[in-house]
Amino acid sequence: MSASIQSIRGFADILPDRTPVWRFVEDTFRVLLESYGYEEIRLPALEKTELFARSIGEVTDIVEKEMYTFSDRNGDSLTLRPEGTAGCVRAAIQHGLLHNAQPRLWYAGPMFRHERPQRGRYRQFHQVGVEAFGVEGPALDAELILMSGRLLQALGLDDVRLELNSLGSSEARAAYRERLVAHLQAHADQLDDDARRRLETNPLRVLDSKNPAMAGVIESAPSLLDHLDGASADHFRRLCAMLDAAGQPYHVNPRLVRGLDYYGRTVFEWVSDRLGAQGTVLAGGRYDTLVEMIGGRPTPAIGFAAGIERLVALVEEAGAAPAPAAPDAFLVVADEALESEAVSLAERLRHAMPGLQLRLNTAGGSLKSQFRRADRSGARFALVLGEDEAAAGAVTVKDLRGERPQEQVPVARLADVLGEARQSD
Missing domain, CATH: 3.30.930.10 (Bira Bifunctional Protein; Domain 2)
Structure with a gap:
């Protein structure tokens, strides 16, 4: 490897x-x-x-x-x-x-x-x-x-x-620079290597030093505001x-x-x-x-x-970060033979409900393992499509976070039911 x-x-x-x-x-x-x-x-x-x-x-x-x-x-x-x-x-x-x-x-x-x-x-x-x-x-x-x-x-x-x-102004800074350099040169033994280098190139940056050993030299430097x-x-x-x-x-x-x-x-x-x-x-x-x-x-x-x-x-x-967004629903497919119908159903729901966060199970697995995935995703609802639901043209809606009773909902009404639930939260 x-x-x-x-x-x-x-x-x-x-x-x-x-x-x-x-x-x-x-x-x-x-x-x-x-x-x-x-x-x-x-x-x-x-x-x-x-x-x-x-x-x-x-x-x-x-x-x-x-x-x-x-x-x-x-x-x-x-x-x-x-x-x-x-x-x-x-x-x-x-x-x-x-x-x-x-x-x-x-x-x-x-x-x-x-x-x-x-x-x-x-x-x-x-x-x-x-x-x-x-x-x-x-x-x-x-x-x-x-x-x-x-x-x-x-x-x-x-x-x-x-x-x-x-x-x-640039002219005022140039005049101040001369006074600052004279001050720093008078205390050259207290400057660190970085300050000595800047003394020749960009002495105003010495004022921005975070070295505590230089705090006294910086504090006693002439003030630009006075110039x-x-x-x-x-x-x-x-x-x-x-x-x-x-x-x-x-x-x-x-x-x-x-x-x-x-x-x-x-x-x-x-x-x-x-x-x-x-x-x-x-x-x-x-x-x-x-x-x-x-x-x-x-x-x-x-x-x-x-x-x-x-x-x-x-x-x-500060604790001001928003919580990670969880999907509104997780579509559980109870039978591999229904995967094509599940893909189609998911797309119809997304079309009917712009902004819907819907996760479709595409990894197979038992109902138990799919419900575990649904729970880990943080989804509010599990939507279950099985043989009985497919025969009835419906989907079972299971509330994973609240107390809404489980019910079988006709596919034609599914978007309305999910929309009502989102508004009531």
Whole structure:
């Protein structure tokens, strides 16, 4: 016997006992996002490597270490998407969606990063992303943040907190970077290897370090909020006022940065303490320069992304996950000679009752074994087709979960009886 083939490390199967909670999360996002006027866009998983190097930043961890990049037969460098924003912006430019318009888009699907698998983070992971274009003022920031909070609330996640910051303009960040680097260099003996590397490439990411040995150095670093340009400071003040007026609690965290180069001004995260060191549930911010970086006209934009694996884990822990759907009925075939009639009957019922979840026994077996299968399936009713029933043009209906008396029902009335039973539950 050949050795069995296992899945690739960090690429997880999602088994049937867990897909209901995945659908719950995805459907909750879809319904609520569409209620805010967002339209779905479906994006390819494979893009030109240049797209991510140009947008994310060539010296970020994602581009340097984590991307799945390869050359195809034509010698073109291609990459499995590590995040969704760059591809969404590319599509919006390519297809003219930004021309005299302010599109609001959402997408969902797998992303790929070659990093150490851990709880809630895999090498193939799934995200829901939201992108809104063409609006510069803080009202859109406020609505998008409040919408993201409503999404988490709709999933039953009440123990998450909102953290908020502003990264200001690129000019303000450049001036702040000089002060930050000077501070970090003065404490170089307290920096870990990762921080020393980032000191030369992306020093703002040092502020995001989770190394407790560096907490003092980070806490004593100059605050970016004290170095904002006037327009960004006013934008942030007005945003905070809008969140206050909406009654939305938040914590201003001057150490909050995002890991991608394209962010500026507003950044935010929803955080949970139930996910260990990787506590971010949903995160996003403004990226007003990205459209131009990718080749479009200057266009303000803001968005966020949420990891579905993490949301699923939190929903399950909170006890908000829906129970797996059980079939409405299980059709037991008492005689092999009646299999053809049973298949036909099952199809007539499905036609008469759209949405009926009916499982047909196709594996043979004794009546006793078929009833065991019916019980294990969780079905409400067992429908029994035997010689007597076939001769009478009827089916025996046995209630497996309630106290409805067993009865023989004419096939012509079967859909009505099942429908009445479903309405009375």
